[in-house]
Amino acid sequence: MSSTTTVSQIKTGLAANLATVSGLRAYAYQPDNVNTPFAWPLLDSIQYNGAMGGGLITHKFTISVVVGRSAERTAQTLLDGYLSYAGSISIRAAIESDRTLGGVVQDLIVESASNISTLEANDAIYLAIDFTVTVYA
Amino acid sequence: MAKQILTNVAVTYGTANTDISAYVTSITLSSSAAEVATTSMGSSAVTRIQGLIDNSITMELQQDYPTIEKLFFDAFTAGTAVPMTVKPNGTAAASSTNPQYAFSVLPTSHEMIKGAIGDLATMSISFPISGAITKTGTGA
Numbered sequence: 001m002s003s004t005t006t007v008s009q010i011k012t013g014l015a016a017n018l019a020t021v022s023g024l025r026a027y028a029y030q031p032d033n034v035n036t037p038f039a040w041p042l043l044d045s046i047q048y049n050g051a052m053g054g055g056l057i058t059h060k061f062t063i064s065v066v067v068g069r070s071a072e073r074t075a076q077t078l079l080d081g082y083l084s085y086a087g088s089i090s091i092r093a094a095i096e097s098d099r100t101l102g103g104v105v106q107d108l109i110v111e112s113a114s115n116i117s118t119l120e121a122n123d124a125i126y127l128a129i130d131f132t133v134t135v136y137a
Numbered sequence: 138m139a140k141q142i143l144t145n146v147a148v149t150y151g152t153a154n155t156d157i158s159a160y161v162t163s164i165t166l167s168s169s170a171a172e173v174a175t176t177s178m179g180s181s182a183v184t185r186i187q188g189l190i191d192n193s194i195t196m197e198l199q200q201d202y203p204t205i206e207k208l209f210f211d212a213f214t215a216g217t218a219v220p221m222t223v224k225p226n227g228t229a230a231a232s233s234t235n236p237q238y239a240f241s242v243l244p245t246s247h248e249m250i251k252g253a254i255g256d257l258a259t260m261s262i263s264f265p266i267s268g269a270i271t272k273t274g275t276g277a
Contacts, residue, residue, distance in 0.1 A: 051199055052146045053227065055159025056257075106201075109255060136257060 003054030005104050005137040007043060010059060013101025014041040014133070018063070021082075021094045030064075034121045037078060039065040039091070041133070050136075056106070059135040065091060067127040070118050075127050082129065083113055091131055105137040147224040148196070151208060154222070160205050162259075163197040166223055166238055168270065192266035194221070194242060200258035206249065209260070213247040218267040231274035240270045 011028040018026035018039045025031070025038040041061045050056030065082055068075030081089040092110040099108050115130040148158050171188030198205055212219045218241040224231065231237035242264035252258045 049144050050162065052144065052148070052158040052161045052164075054144075055161070056199060107257075111255070 003057065005057070007046075007059070009104045010061075010101060010135055010137065011041050011043070013098070013104055014061065014063065014095065014135075017095050017097055017101070018091070020097055021089050021091065024065075024089070034066065034124075034126065036066050036068040036075075036126060037082075039063055057137045059137060061133040061135060063091070063095065063131040063133055065129050065131065066119065067129065070125045070127045079116070079127055079129060095131065095133060101135075105135050108133060108135040141226075143225065145227040147222075147226075147228045149220075149222045151212060151219055151221075154220075155204075155208055156228075157198070157205065157208070158228075160198045160201060161196055162199060164223065165195045166192075166270070167194075168192045190269070192240060192268075192270050194223075194240075194262070194264055194266060196262040198260045198262065200251070200260050205260065209244065209247055209262070210249070213244040216244070218243050231277065233274055233276035236272050236274040236277035238270050238272055240266045241268055243267045 008028070015026045015028040018024060023037065025035060027038065027040040030040050030042070031038060041063045044060040044062055046060075047058040048054070050058050067079045067082065078089070081087055082091045084090045086093050091113070095110050096108065100106070101108070111132040111134055113129055113131050115128075117128050118125045119128050120126075146158060146161060146164055147156070148161050148164065149155060150157050168190055170190045173186050173188040175184045175186050176182075200206060220239070220241050223238045224235050226235040229235055243266075244264055246263065248260045250258070251260055
């Protein structure tokens with residue numbers, strides 16, 4: 001943990017937690033293909049020296065989830081489930097299901113979900129949502 | 138060594154010299170001395186001498202219940218002075234650039250839980266030091 005934990009380990013751990021959501025394709029890095037629903041973590045910032053001797057490193061991630069075509073009712077229903085605090089497809093619950101990411105970090109918390117938006121790819125419009133996650137390594 | 142940024146203060150606590158550095162976010166080790174007036178009749182100005190020295194340490198720590206909280210709780214309930222060491226630049230041998238300060242603190246308070254929802258759990262320590270601070274290190 002701490003100064004020995006790599007960013008790759010954290011991304012892999014977040015993807016593993018996301019993969020516990022049934023039907024969701026989880027990646028450690030942004031995928032090339034739009035094959036919904038899928039999710040991946042993007043590192044926003046790192047705060048070093050949170051404690052002496054590299055004792056705490058704070059990582060801020062945005063986990064983007066692309067749900068499906070915005071016009072489809074199933075996509076909108078899926079989005080509701082993903083955004084719920086709890087439930088079998090709750091993204092928050094999945095990310096926090098193993099808060100040490102297999103023992104590589106100290107703790108993590110899903111701060112918020114925001115930026116519900118649409119994105120255009122391959123001549124289709126998709127629903128997307130961002131989750132803000134703070135990881136303490 | 139020139140002016141420096143603190144990133145690697147080495148701190149040990151307890152008879153087992155447990156390294157708690159990775160949990161420490163801020164630390165202040167300080168000394169003060171009583172001011173004893175020696176002014177007498179006929180003096181034209183106040184005169185003083187240094188009285189007894191009083192030392193103390195304050196720290197902000199990140200909480201970890203199996204290690205940090207247990208360590209400090211056990212010491213608090215034991216109620217006796219606890220050895221500590223502090224070095225400003227890591228665990229390397231004591232020297233002029235990395236002097237070691239050794240002393241014994243008296244745990245007079247203990248914070249079990251501190252923090253707001255969503256925050257990292259923390260703990261504040263403010264202990265009086267029992268006795269003198271011993272400074273070591275060649276040229277220190």
